Amino acid sequence: MPPPKPHFFKKPPPTVHHLRPLTTTRPPPPPPHFSHLADKCKTIHQLTQLHAQMITTSRIHDNFAASRLLSSSTFSGNLNYASKLFQTIQKPNSFMYNTLIRAHACSFNPKKSLGLLMDMLMCFVMPGKHTFTFVLKACASLRVVWNCMQVHTHVVKFGLGFDLHVVNGLVRAYSVSGCLVDARKVFDECSVRSLSIWTSMICGYAQNGDSCEAIWLFDEMVGGGVEASGVTLASVLSACANSGCVDLGEEIRLYMEEKGIELNVILGTALVHMYARHGAIAEAKTCFDGMREKNVATWNAMICGLAIHGHAKEALGFFENLKDEQVKPNEITLVGVLSACCHAGLYDYGYKIFYSMRKIYGVEPTIEHYGCMVDLLGRSGRVKEAEKLIRSMEMKADVVIWGALLSACTRHGDYEIAERAAKEILKLDPQNHGVFVVLSNMYAEADRWKDVLKLRKVMKMGNLFKTPGWSYIENAT
DNA sequence: CTAGGGTTAG
Numbered sequence: 001m002p003p004p005k006p007h008f009f010k011k012p013p014p015t016v017h018h019l020r021p022l023t024t025t026r027p028p029p030p031p032p033h034f035s036h037l038a039d040k041c042k043t044i045h046q047l048t049q050l051h052a053q054m055i056t057t058s059r060i061h062d063n064f065a066a067s068r069l070l071s072s073s074t075f076s077g078n079l080n081y082a083s084k085l086f087q088t089i090q091k092p093n094s095f096m097y098n099t100l101i102r103a104h105a106c107s108f109n110p111k112k113s114l115g116l117l118m119d120m121l122m123c124f125v126m127p128g129k130h131t132f133t134f135v136l137k138a139c140a141s142l143r144v145v146w147n148c149m150q151v152h153t154h155v156v157k158f159g160l161g162f163d164l165h166v167v168n169g170l171v172r173a174y175s176v177s178g179c180l181v182d183a184r185k186v187f188d189e190c191s192v193r194s195l196s197i198w199t200s201m202i203c204g205y206a207q208n209g210d211s212c213e214a215i216w217l218f219d220e221m222v223g224g225g226v227e228a229s230g231v232t233l234a235s236v237l238s239a240c241a242n243s244g245c246v247d248l249g250e251e252i253r254l255y256m257e258e259k260g261i262e263l264n265v266i267l268g269t270a271l272v273h274m275y276a277r278h279g280a281i282a283e284a285k286t287c288f289d290g291m292r293e294k295n296v297a298t299w300n301a302m303i304c305g306l307a308i309h310g311h312a313k314e315a316l317g318f319f320e321n322l323k324d325e326q327v328k329p330n331e332i333t334l335v336g337v338l339s340a341c342c343h344a345g346l347y348d349y350g351y352k353i354f355y356s357m358r359k360i361y362g363v364e365p366t367i368e369h370y371g372c373m374v375d376l377l378g379r380s381g382r383v384k385e386a387e388k389l390i391r392s393m394e395m396k397a398d399v400v401i402w403g404a405l406l407s408a409c410t411r412h413g414d415y416e417i418a419e420r421a422a423k424e425i426l427k428l429d430p431q432n433h434g435v436f437v438v439l440s441n442m443y444a445e446a447d448r449w450k451d452v453l454k455l456r457k458v459m460k461m462g463n464l465f466k467t468p469g470w471s472y473i474e475n476a477t
Numbered sequence: 478c479t480a481g482g483g484t485t486a487g
Contacts, residue, residue, distance in 0.1 A: 168482045199483040234484035269485040297486040
């Protein structure tokens with residue numbers, strides 16, 4: 001009798017694939033192409049079933065069918081599954097790379113798109129115009145100029161610098177990365193421009209705070225006979241709001257009526273913002289009431305506009321209505337609400353909001369919220385508490401926040417804290433001459449001329465002659 | 478053989 005074999009010589013049990021048929025009545029006839037089925041797969045469960053069938057029938061080696069499966073799996077939102085599927089494909093073509101690059105570009109980790117482009121180049125798969133459109137989208141989410149430049153060199157190398165989608169991607173990626181000079185260079189070198197390219201460039205200026213340039217460019221576009229769309233106008237209206245060109249905004253509103261451009265949430269919000277920001281409260285309200293659909297941004301435009309124009313009570317009224325409408329307030333809403341409290345001196349209301357931000361609204365306080373709170377504490381005379389709050393912040397205090405404390409101290413004559421705040425400001429910004437003006441004003445008002453002279457000496461040591469602050473002090477003494 | 482762009486609030 002032979003000795004029993006050790007267990008590891010035993011044959012492993014055969015793996016059984018339990019495949020449920022797609023239909024319960026009868027197995028489906030072999031489809032003409034799996035690709036048609038792939039488009040219909042909506043859930044991950046359906047996808048895995050089809051995937052399994054494709055493996056058993058060897059159709060997985062058909063790149064066309066496999067790419068349909070891949071794009072369906074990216075649409076179902078399961079990037080992990082898509083990536084794993086991609087890795088099993090021996091020779092992925094450019095379409096497959098593009099599909100995965102696009103999926104990653106819209107995900108939380110757009111950096112993977114760049115890695116895939118590198119893979120592609122190393123495997124000698126030719127990237128095309130679609131590849132760069134998607135990769136540039138990833139660059140726009142990453143906002144790193146260096147990445148944009150690297151991709152740009154490849155765009156030029158592959159002769160794709162004239163494709164309208166690619167050019168648009170470049171303009172957009174450069175401008176959201178804050179490099180408007182490069183965006184403009186690409187824009188200028190492009191002889192045929194689509195509306196999207198114009199829009200990307202205008203939006204780039206508007207979002208980087210160069211409203212005038214945005215408006216000039218819009219003017220140039222209209223002068224060249226290009227018809228603006230609602231998307232373009234939203235950016236231009238934002239530029240109007242930031243630069244005070246309410247007349248142009250008014251003109252745009254009439255143009256939209258004339259052309260029958262639908263006033264959607266975004267355009268409506270941009271209009272409300274423009275009116276409210278410049279104190280045209282009645283117009284802002286009319287526009288706000290006329291909107292069918294509203295989102296947080298719409299409410300924020302209204303609340304913040306009211307707050308900065310001193311209509312604090314109304315701003316808070318809108319805030320209460322917002323909560324009734326089941327809209328979730330965000331960090332911007334709360335900045336508006338807190339600043340309304342500052343203007344109206346509503347200490348208790350603001351205090352309650354600030355200390356319940358995290359719990360009730362799920363919003364982490366930012367430096368702006370702290371700024372409002374310091375202002376609120378300071379205005380109600382609680383300068384000691386304000387200083388304590390600043391020192392307890394998890395982030396580094398900035399000039400604005402110390403400035404708020406300083407001005408509160410001068411109002412309430414707290415010299416000790418004022419001097420500390422001034423010192424902190426000068427630590428952050430040694431050229432800040434305004435600090436001396438504020439301090440000397442404070443001393444002068446209290447007839448403390450000795451201290452004014454002391455300041456004068458300090459300024460001399462700091463070599464700050466011939467400054468606006470200096471002349472101010474001279475007049476005071 | 479298949480796919481792609483631009484917009485609002487501090």
